[in-house]
Amino acid sequence: MIAIIKYxxxxxxxxxxxxxRLGYECAITDNPDELRSAEKVIFPGVGEAGTAMKYLTEHGLDTLFKSLTQPVLGICLGLQLMCRHSEEGNTDCLGIFDTDVKRFPPKDIVPHTGWNNLSDVRTPLFDGFxxxxxxxxxxxxxxxxxxxxxxxxxxxxxFGAAMQKDNFYATQFHPEKSAAVGExxxxxxxxxxI
Amino acid sequence: MLKKRIIPCLDIKNGRTVKGVNFVDIRDAGDAVELAKRYVIEGADELVFLDITATVEKRKTLIELVKRIAKEINIPFTVGGGIDTLEDAQAIIRAGADKVSVNSSAVKNPRLITEIANEFGNQCVVLAIDTKFENNEWMVYVHGGRTPTMLRTVAWAKEGEQHGAGEILLTSMNNDGTKNGFALDITGAVADAVNIPVIASGGAGIAEHFADVFLQTKASAALAASIFHFGEIPIPQLKAYLKSQNISIR
Structure with a gap:
């Protein structure tokens, strides 16, 4: 079973x-036992960093998250919350990746919205890219x-479009919205x- | 490099697409999901579904449709038409839409933009503006272009950005349906005035019109309906043409 963290x-x-659509069984859950026993865990996220971290901490999901040993995939805000610190709401994050999250300087349209290329992609996540x-x-x-x-x-x-440390993976882009490439x-x- | 987006718009009435389609491999041209899937295969970068149903039954039908679209479609999509309250927006986003577009309701109550943005993020709120050039001014119209307002278009776009809109969908009523090209002047003026993406809409008739709007304005995307529905400009050909004009296209 694939677990998606509910927050x-x-x-x-x-x-x-x-x-x-890829043929996997999947549940949205914040149940610690279900999350620990899932084959894979996905940590999606659209929203604001400070509010999301506060929720995770209050529900004990921060500690649980760091203790997961199966492959974990953070998406979008999920990636940012897995870093050390975010400028959004001056938020201390989970600290899985040794990097910080900053706001784009207003030199072009913000948010960065739409389809873009990637470079320096590594396996296994980007096999076939x-x-x-x-x-x-x-x-x-x-x-x-x-x-x-x-x-x-x-x-x-x-900037970092995807990150990996041990069993923790994350993408800044939305694979679930990136057509066949994202699939x-x-x-x-x-x-x-594993 | 960030790509310019090509966005087909599907008008929805009572849960079905309004305009007829002549794709040979679609069994039911009125089925929004089948048509949307076809556009995804052809290379559409996003989709917009505009609900034009005018009955009280509409919401339930629309929510069911949004759920079906979200199950089948793997690119971002926006739903608009009659989103009057935060509750309307919540229902549509929770059904799986990536963004909602607001138009008349935002003119009436600009705080609606802020309320949706605060709950779901700015990127979820598309401010749709219908604009008409009259007496030497581009003015904002509401209620599907039937009612004039006192708002000037560039000023309203900037105000919408300040209220928290993540994108502007700008339709020129003068150009819509003419197939004579997008309104380059007002699209350029709005795109220069705001620091959020602007989607140009209204007037696309040939592939060159898309090149014009991307080369002569800072528009991030271009939207069209009938030319895609009736297969007048197949999306793959359009994209190949734009690439040949050195425009950054997926």
Missing amino acids: NAGNIASVKNAVE ENDDTVYFVHSYYAEISPQTIAKCGYILP RILKNFLELK
């Missing part, structure tokens, strides 16, 4: 729909590039062996 973030249903493939982004904050960056994107400046990335994650 106060918007449009979790679209992640569930995407996982089910072609040079001119694009994925869908919508975000105003970005994670700085670090040794844990496994895909880069450029908009206003280069393959999600499939690569769902097929990971």
Whole structure:
């Protein structure tokens, strides 16, 4: 079973729909036992960092999250919450990735909205990714590039489009909204062996 | 590099698409989900569903449709038409829409933009503006273009951004249906005035019109309905043409 972490973030249903389209059973849950025993855990997120972290902390989900040992995939705000700190609401985050989240300088349209290319993609998450493939982004904050960056994107400046540390994976873009390219990335994650 | 977006718009009435379609491989041209899936395969970058049903039964039918679309479609989609309250927006987003568009209701009560943005984020709120050039001014119209307002278009777009809109969908009533091209002047003026994406709408007739709006304004996306529905400009050909004009296209 694939577990999607239930918390106060918007449009979790679209992640569930995407996982089910790939033929996997999937549940949205905040039950600690279900989360610990799931084959894979997905941590989606659309919303505001401070509000989301507060909810996770109050519900003990922060400690639980860090203790997960199966493959975990953060999406969008999920990636940002897995970093050390976010400028959004001056929020201390989960600290899984050794990098910080900053707001895009207003040198171009913010949020970064739409389809963009990736570079320096690494396996296994990006197996099969072609040079001119694009994925869908919508975000105003970005994670700085670090040794844990496994895909880069450029908009206003280069930033981390995907990250990995041990069993923890994350994408700033929305694989569930990135048509066939996103489906393959999600499939690569769902097929990971522990 | 960030791509310019091509967005087909589907008009929905009583849960079905209004305009006829002549795709040979679609059995039911009125089924919004089948048509939407077809657009995804053709390379549409996003979809907009505009509900034009005018009955009290509409909400239930629309919510059911949004749920079906969300199950089947793997690109972002916006739902608009008659979203008057935060509760309306909540129901549609919870059914699986990525964004809602507000128009007349936002003119009447700009705080609606802020309320939706505060709950779901700015990126969820598209401010749709219908604009008409008259007496040397681009003015805002509401109620499907039937009612004039005292609002000037650029000023209203900026105000909408300040209230928390994440995107502007700008339709020129002078150009809509003419197939003579997008309104480059007002699209350019609005895109220069705000720092959020602007979607140009109204007037697309040939592929060159899309190139014009992307090369001559800062519009992030272009929307059209009938030319896609009737297959006058197939999306793959349109995209190939725009690429040949060195426009950043997916």
